[in-house]
Structures are given as C-alpha cells and as structure tokens.
Amino acid sequence: MKNVLNKRNLITLVIIGVLFFVVQLLIKERIITAYMRSNIYWIGIYIILGLSLNMIIGITGQLSLGHAGFMSIGAFAAAVVLKTNPTLTGLFIGIGIGVLISLAVSFVVAVPTLRLKGDYLAIATLGVAEIIRIVLNNLSVTGGASGISNIKMLMSWPLLYTFVILTIFLTHNFKNSAIGRACISIKEDEIAAEAMGINTTKYKVIAFMFGAALAAMAGSLFSTTYYIVKPDSFGVNTSINILILVVFGGMGSLSGTIIATFIIGLVNIVLQPYAEIRMILYALILIIVMIFRPQGLLGSQELSTKLLPNFKWKRKEKSS
Amino acid sequence: MKKLISLLVAFLVIGGLAACSATSEEKADTILIGVNLELTGDVSVYGVPERNAFEQAVSEVNAAGGIDGKLVELVIYDNAYDQAKAVQNTEKLIEDGVVAILGSATSGMTMAIAPLAKENGLVVFTPSGTNSAVTMDGTVVNPYVFRSCFIDPFQGQVLANFASNDLAASKVVIMVNNGSEYSKELARIFTEQLNKNGGQVVETASYADSDTDYKASLTSLASKDFDVLFIADYAKNAGLIIGQARSTAGLETVKIIGPDGFEDPQLNDLAGGAQNVSNVYFSTHFSSLSDNQKVTDFVASYQAFTKAAGKEEPASVFAALAYDAAYMLFAAIDAADSTDPQAIRDSLESLPAFSGVTGDISFDALHNAVKPAFLIELNNGVAVNATIVNP
Numbered sequence: 001m002k003n004v005l006n007k008r009n010l011i012t013l014v015i016i017g018v019l020f021f022v023v024q025l026l027i028k029e030r031i032i033t034a035y036m037r038s039n040i041y042w043i044g045i046y047i048i049l050g051l052s053l054n055m056i057i058g059i060t061g062q063l064s065l066g067h068a069g070f071m072s073i074g075a076f077a078a079a080v081v082l083k084t085n086p087t088l089t090g091l092f093i094g095i096g097i098g099v100l101i102s103l104a105v106s107f108v109v110a111v112p113t114l115r116l117k118g119d120y121l122a123i124a125t126l127g128v129a130e131i132i133r134i135v136l137n138n139l140s141v142t143g144g145a146s147g148i149s150n151i152k153m154l155m156s157w158p159l160l161y162t163f164v165i166l167t168i169f170l171t172h173n174f175k176n177s178a179i180g181r182a183c184i185s186i187k188e189d190e191i192a193a194e195a196m197g198i199n200t201t202k203y204k205v206i207a208f209m210f211g212a213a214l215a216a217m218a219g220s221l222f223s224t225t226y227y228i229v230k231p232d233s234f235g236v237n238t239s240i241n242i243l244i245l246v247v248f249g250g251m252g253s254l255s256g257t258i259i260a261t262f263i264i265g266l267v268n269i270v271l272q273p274y275a276e277i278r279m280i281l282y283a284l285i286l287i288i289v290m291i292f293r294p295q296g297l298l299g300s301q302e303l304s305t306k307l308l309p310n311f312k313w314k315r316k317e318k319s320s
Numbered sequence: 321m322k323k324l325i326s327l328l329v330a331f332l333v334i335g336g337l338a339a340c341s342a343t344s345e346e347k348a349d350t351i352l353i354g355v356n357l358e359l360t361g362d363v364s365v366y367g368v369p370e371r372n373a374f375e376q377a378v379s380e381v382n383a384a385g386g387i388d389g390k391l392v393e394l395v396i397y398d399n400a401y402d403q404a405k406a407v408q409n410t411e412k413l414i415e416d417g418v419v420a421i422l423g424s425a426t427s428g429m430t431m432a433i434a435p436l437a438k439e440n441g442l443v444v445f446t447p448s449g450t451n452s453a454v455t456m457d458g459t460v461v462n463p464y465v466f467r468s469c470f471i472d473p474f475q476g477q478v479l480a481n482f483a484s485n486d487l488a489a490s491k492v493v494i495m496v497n498n499g500s501e502y503s504k505e506l507a508r509i510f511t512e513q514l515n516k517n518g519g520q521v522v523e524t525a526s527y528a529d530s531d532t533d534y535k536a537s538l539t540s541l542a543s544k545d546f547d548v549l550f551i552a553d554y555a556k557n558a559g560l561i562i563g564q565a566r567s568t569a570g571l572e573t574v575k576i577i578g579p580d581g582f583e584d585p586q587l588n589d590l591a592g593g594a595q596n597v598s599n600v601y602f603s604t605h606f607s608s609l610s611d612n613q614k615v616t617d618f619v620a621s622y623q624a625f626t627k628a629a630g631k632e633e634p635a636s637v638f639a640a641l642a643y644d645a646a647y648m649l650f651a652a653i654d655a656a657d658s659t660d661p662q663a664i665r666d667s668l669e670s671l672p673a674f675s676g677v678t679g680d681i682s683f684d685a686l687h688n689a690v691k692p693a694f695l696i697e698l699n700n701g702v703a704v705n706a707t708i709v710n711p
Contacts, residue, residue, distance in 0.1 A: 035411035275398035
C-alpha cells in the first residue's frame with residue numbers, strides 16, 4: 001500500500017471523473033430532466049444515510065433505530081443557518097454545526113449504552129430520536145412543529161457528488177482501517193474481540209459517532225434539497241427506511257448499500273403513479289428479496305475494481 | 321474506494337434511458353391538471369377525500385362538455401406526506417405538461433412545493449393548507465400559491481365575534497396549549513379581537529401538549545367570573561379538557577368554544593362520552609347541516625360519487641374545500657380562455673367572488689380565501705346547528 005497512486009486507484013479516479021462529467025453533460029443537455037435529477041438527489045442523500053448507518057449496524061453490529069434523529073440535527077442546523085446566510089458558505093457552516101451537535105449528542109447517548117452488551121442501543125437510539133424530535137417541536141428557533149420553510153435550494157449535481165464520494169471514501173477507509181477491523185471483530189464476536197485486547201466500548205462509540213456525524217451531513221443536504229424541514233419528517237419511519245437500505249443491500253457491504261439505494265430509488269420512480277398500491281408492492285419487493293437473499297443483495301461482499309480483469313498490469317503488480 | 325462504480329454507471333444509464341422514454345404525449349383537446357396529495361401515510365385522512373372531490377368535480381365538468389370544449393384530465397401523484405416525494409411529484413407533473421397543480425392537503429407539503437411553483441410559473445392551489453405562511457414567499461406573497469380555505473388567525477377573529485355577538489359573552493377564559501403554534505396564535509388573535517369588541521379575557525391558562533390532567537387549572541378557573549371558556553386546541557387535548565370541565569363544580573354547563581381542531585370523530589370519546597359534549601361550539605370550514613341548496617346537492621352527489629367509486633363516505637370538510645378549489649380552478653381556466661399556466665394564474669388572481677359549497681370565496685391580496693366560517697353547535701356530541709359567520 002505504499003504507492004497511493006497505484007493503477008487500481010487511478011482506475012477508480014478515472015471512473016469517478018468520467019461518471020461525474022457524463023452525468024453533468026446529461027443534465028446540461030437536459031437528457032436527465034428535473035424530475036430525474038431530484039430522484040438522483042434523493043438517491044445520493046440516502047446513499048450517505050445508508051452508508052453512515054452501515055458503519056453502526058453492518059460494520060460494528062450495533063442496532064440503531066434513531067438515525068433520523070441525527071439526520072434532523074443536521075437538517076435543522078443547515079436550515080437555520082441558510083435562513084440568515086443563503087449561500088454555499090452558509091450551507092457548509094450549517095453542516096459543520098450540525099455535525100458537531102450530532103457528535104456531541106451521539107457521544108452522550110453512546111457512552112452509557114454501549115458499555116452494555118445486547119440490544120440496549122436500539123431502544124436508547126429510538127428514545128433519543130424521539131427526544132430530538134420533541135425538542136425540535138418545541139424550540140422556537142427551529143420554528144416549532146411547522147418547522148422551517150422556504151429554505152434556499154442549493155443542491156446541485158457537483159455538490160451532491162462531492163459529498164457522496166467523500167462519504168464513500170470516508171466509510172471505505174474507516175472499514176479498512178485498524179478501527180474498522182476492530183469494529184468488525186466486535187460484530188463477529190464481542191467476547192473474542194475483548195479477549196484479543198480490543199476496547200469494545202471505545203470502538204463501538206467511535207463507530208456510532210462516525211455514523212451520526214455523517215447522518216447529520218446528509219440531513220443538511222436534505223434540507224437544502226427539499227425547501228422545508230419539519231420535525232415529523234424525521235420520525236421512526238425515516239429511520240426504518242434507512243435501515244431497509246442497509247439490510248436490503250447486505251450488512252457490512254458498502255457497495256450493497258449503494259446498489260440497494262439505487263434499486264429502491266428506481267422502484268419508487270416506477271411505482272410513483274400507483275398511490276395506495278405502491279406501499280403494498282414496495283413491501284412485497286422487500287419481502288421477496290429477503291426470502292431469496294436473507295443476507296441482503298451482496299451479503300458482506302463488496303463490488304470493487306478488484307473484480308475487474310487485471311489486463312496486462314497483472315505481472316507488474318505484486319501486491320495491492 | 322475502488323468500488324461499485326461500474327454499477328453506478330449502469331444504473332445511471334438505465335435512469336437516463338427511462339427518462340428518455342418517458343416523453344409526454346401532447347393531447348390538444350384535453351386540459352391536464354396535476355394533483356399532488358397525501359394519499360398514504362400519516363395524514364391520508366385529509367388527502368383521500370380531497371382526491372375524491374377532485375375526481376368528482378372533473379367528472380361533472382366533463383359530463384357538462386368540459387371547459388371551452390376541452391375535457392379535463394387529472395394526473396394524480398401521492399406524496400405520502402414526505403417533502404422529497406412532494407417535490408419529485410411536482411417536477412414530474414411539470415414534465416407531464418400539467419397547466420396547474422391542485423394540492424397539497426397540508427401546509428407543510430404545500431410549502432415544500434411552493435418555491436417550485438414560483439420557479440416554473442405554475443399555479444399551486446391548496447384546499448386545506450391553513451398555515452398563514454403557505455402563500456408567502458418570505459415577506460411578500462408568492463404569486464403562484466392560492467388556497468380555498470381561511471387561515472388559522474381568521475378563526476380567532478371569527479370565534480371572538482361569535483362569543484361577543486351570538487353568545488353575548490363579555491368575559492372569556494382561554495385554555496392554551498403552550499407546545500402548539502396553532503393554539504398560541506389562535507389565543508393571541510382571539511384576545512385582540514375580543515378586546516376590540518369590548519370584551520375581556522379574564523384569564524389565560526396554559527398547559528403542555530402532553531398533559532392529560534387539567535383538573536387543577538379547571539378548578540382554579542371555576543372560581544373566576546366568566547361567560548365562555550375558549551379551548552384553543554385540537555380534539556386530542558380539547559376532548560379531555562371538555563370531559564374534565566363537565567365534572568368540575570361550576571363548569572358543568574359553561575359554554576365552551578373552540579377552533580376547527582374540535583372536528584374529530586374522537587372528540588366525544590375523549591370527553592368521556594357524548595353526554596359531556598353539550599353547549600360546545602366550534603368554527604370550521606364547512607357543514608353538511610347547512611340548508612343551502614349547493615351544500616345539500618354536494619352532500620348527496622359526493623356520497624353517490626364515492627359509492628360509485630367503490631367506497632362510500634359522507635362529505636367531509638376536506639372534500640368540500642377540494643371541491644371548491646377544483647371549481648375555482650376550472651372557472652379561472654374558463655375565464656382565461658387559455659391553458660397557458662401564466663394566463664391561468666392571472667385569471668385565478670382576478671377571479672370574481674366564487675360561490676361554492678363552503679360559501680362565497682374571494683382572494684385577498686395575500687391569496688388567502690376571504691369567506692364565511694361555519695359555527696357548529698354540539699349537543700350531546702351531535703352537531704345540531706350550523707351558523708354562518710361572515711368575515
């Protein structure tokens with residue numbers, strides 16, 4: 001791993017760049033319409049949410065049901081800042097504030113609950129998300145129950161793409177770092193991990209805070225994409241929707257989450273004209289996938305450029 | 321991070337192809353109107369009657385030959401009370417080539433699509449978004465957003481006038497929910513108007529949204545000298561307060577007034593039984609009790625229409641407001657003699673007073689409906705009387 005600019009990384013960079021310009025061109029030529037674009041925004045934001053939750057559930061094996069709560073922190077932080085400073089700078093300040101508050105709140109939740117083994121975190125996070133929602137409901141700076149409307153729309157393909165790639169980069173590196181490996185060992189067997197000298201509480205807290213911070217970032221992007229934020233957009237249902245992406249794609253698989261988000265985004269597009277039937281079909285699709293792929297679409301595998309044929313560089317490259 | 325990228329590409333290509341194939345077919349002899357409603361999710365109870373009423377209005381106008389000889393067609397999308405879906409639906413409707421959008425049912429969803437309406441020059445007409453900010457774009461009016469309902473503050477005025485004039489009350493006590501903007505705003509406007517009428521608010525008692533025991537405040541209110549108790553809240557809390565007031569010495573028969581939040585099938589149960597819900601009055605947008613010919617016709621035809629569609633239901637406030645919104649839009653398209661979205665907007669803004677099932681409606685400078693309110697009297701939990709209070 002000495003050479004950061006090895007061939008495989010170069011291929012990845014090229015793909016990232018090409019994808020960006022292809023989509024940018026399609027948008028410019030209006031082949032991707034405004035409607036498709038807003039669906040791409042949805043997919044991008046939910047990729048960030050899914051990946052961030054995957055850090056907690058898929059990598060570390062701790063069930064969190066309060067992800068929408070951390071998302072709402074970021075959403076309202078950005079909305080409040082954007083009301084006074086409707087520029088990209090304002091958005092970045094909002095993201096920063098949201099991430100910091102989210103880190104603080106997740107730390108307060110994680111330290112006591114993650115000392116315990118078992119599913120305490122699920123209940124605690126469920127409660128925390130409700131607390132956050134009720135606080136937002138009663139806070140005058142966030143507009144109370146009706147929330148904040150007329151938020152400046154700053155979302156664009158370059159902005160979205162930057163944050164999605166940043167998230168993929170961060171989560172991928174987290175997963176493959178020493179911390180990530182420690183987290184995976186906690187998921188596999190907490191007692192064995194402890195016996196190997198891993199401070200399980202510490203790594204669980206780190207993974208939880210990391211996920212919460214990314215969720216806040218996604219929340220900020222959400223508020224600048226959809227014009228309004230209101231506390232009841234971030235209820236248990238939203239948390240469950242994010243959880244679905246992770247389970248559907250395969251716990252622990254980053255590429256699985258991304259593919260799952262694309263598929264669910266496409267399913268939403270296809271089912272859009274069928275109001276009531278949509279919920280049934282949507283549930284049916286999930287059930288069928290879960291019957292045939294109980295481990296999720298990709299299980300814990302990853303799709304990567306490693307799977308591409310190695311052409312002639314194969315001989316030169318000894319290690320990756 | 322060398323991942324999954326090829327799949328990303330594949331999906332985007334599929335997405336692009338899907339977008340290409342979805343070209344809208346222009347039909348010259350139909351008028352496409354978009355509908356963006358909460359048909360599933362937490363508030364589908366608002367959206368579904370509104371859709372039924374839209375469909376009924378369209379089938380009626382088509383049966384009568386359409387507008388200027390063109391048939392009307394609805395394109396209906398469900399936003400599931402989710403702002404992301406509401407925005408996506410609106411963009412889809414614009415691509416479908418609709419000339420105006422009816423919806424959404426809630427203030428929140430309407431506010432989510434209002435900026436898009438302005439950006440794309442398309443009318444968004446909400447039947448039931450009552451928040452005063454819905455038609456506003458910051459401090460000025462959003463030229464493309466209209467509504468067929470009155471706004472929350474108006475109810476405060478109507479109730480104060482009703483208390484002063486019809487109930488001859490000069491001293492009022494108010495119970496206000498500290499956790500609800502709706503409640504606080506109503507209480508504030510009510511107090512202002514009552515003072516203007518020469519009345520007086522003897523005391524304002526506040527409580528938290530999660531409270532369920534109001535005995536302490538009610539007992540202390542019972543010792544005060546007043547004519548009317550105003551509970552500025554939804555049935556969830558107001559029902560409990562009514563029930564507990566009726567078992568508080570001194571408040572057994574006091575007149576209770578409230579806003580449209582009282583209109584809830586659960587009110588009687590929350591109040592501990594229908595026998596507790598007497599001498600209760602509330603303001604609302606519509607009542608099927610009215611003997612106005614238009615109302616009785618609508619009540620009958622709506623029931624017949626929903627029966628024919630497979631699920632019979634009585635005409636509700638939401639259906640009535642949506643029915644009026646649809647006909648106001650038809651009238652605007654008719655008057656504009658055009659299906660150009662901009663012409664429709666101009667025509668709607670200058671629409672002369674429209675006589676609908678919820679009363680005579682016109683728009684003020686902020687696109688809020690100026691119209692009468694209905695004051696319903698409840699006796700043993702049943703609506704026995706509807707008084708029309710003009711603005």
